[in-house]
Amino acid sequence: xxxxxxxxxxxxxxxxxxxxxxxxxxxxxxxxxxxxxxxxxxxxxxxxxxxxxxxxxxxxxxxxxxxxxxxxxxxxxxxxxxxxxxxxxxxxxxxxxxxxxxxxxxxxxxxxxx
Amino acid sequence: xxxxxxxxxxxxxxxxxxxxxxxxxxxxxxxxxxxxxxxxxxxxxxxxxxxxxxxxxxxxxxxxxxxxxxxxxxxxxxxxxxxxxxxxxxxxxxxxxxxxxxxxxxxxxxxxx
Numbered sequence: 342x343x344x345x346x347x348x349x350x351x352x353x354x355x356x357x358x359x360x361x362x363x364x365x366x367x368x369x370x371x372x373x374x375x376x377x378x379x380x381x382x383x384x385x386x387x388x389x390x391x392x393x394x395x396x397x398x399x400x401x402x403x404x405x406x407x408x409x410x411x412x413x414x415x416x417x418x419x420x421x422x423x424x425x426x427x428x429x430x431x432x433x434x435x436x437x438x439x440x441x442x443x444x445x446x447x448x449x450x451x452x453x454x455x
Numbered sequence: 456x457x458x459x460x461x462x463x464x465x466x467x468x469x470x471x472x473x474x475x476x477x478x479x480x481x482x483x484x485x486x487x488x489x490x491x492x493x494x495x496x497x498x499x500x501x502x503x504x505x506x507x508x509x510x511x512x513x514x515x516x517x518x519x520x521x522x523x524x525x526x527x528x529x530x531x532x533x534x535x536x537x538x539x540x541x542x543x544x545x546x547x548x549x550x551x552x553x554x555x556x557x558x559x560x561x562x563x564x565x566x567x568x
Binding site: 345374382385445447448449 | 459486487489491497498499500501504506544546548552554555556557558559560561
């Protein structure tokens with residue numbers, strides 16, 4: 342079982358370039374999330390999608406956009422990358438609405454912005 | 456701003472030792488407390504999701520307790536093994552329509568053989 346799949350796993354960008362991180366889950370989960378992990382900080386929520394067709398801002402949404410393409414897929418777009426967006430990005434999903442159930446994480450995407 | 460604190464930041468133990476660490480979270484507006492295990496170069500994996508005050512959960516040699524009234528949870532590992540080496544994350548959810556899970560910074564456990 343694939344679970345949560347993220348692509349790409351590694352990416353180097355120049356300041357100002359754009360890119361999209363792709364995420365797909367095959368567990369028929371309703372909710373999907375994008376987090377970033379920075380040294381010395383806990384995982385921080387960028388955006389989430391409680392269900393197909395809805396998206397909402399998390400804790401650190403500035404500089405990002407998201408699309409919930411269908412129930413399986415949730416993409417994260419950086420329109421004009423900045424060095425402050427150098428981070429490891431994790432996509433996650435959960436079965437129901439709300440967080441009384443566990444998150445399932447992808448393997449992460451390491452992004453470096455020069 | 457919700458504060459989720461984990462202590463200690465890091466811990467070194469010998470194989471066979473039992474150990475525990477703490478997660479502190481706001482005692483008001485509690486809905487759920489998550490524990491995750493995160494091995495280097497892998498993705499976090501859920502250990503427990505706890506929702507009831509006084510709850511105790513167990514998975515093999517790992518167990519957790521929850522005190523929502525005072526705002527803390529303990530994670531215990533009995534007879535630590537080198538494969539238990541990982542970062543252990545806790546995360547607090549206050550419920551409602553905001554799907555925000557606030558993560559602590561984690562406790563890095565190293566088990567020496």
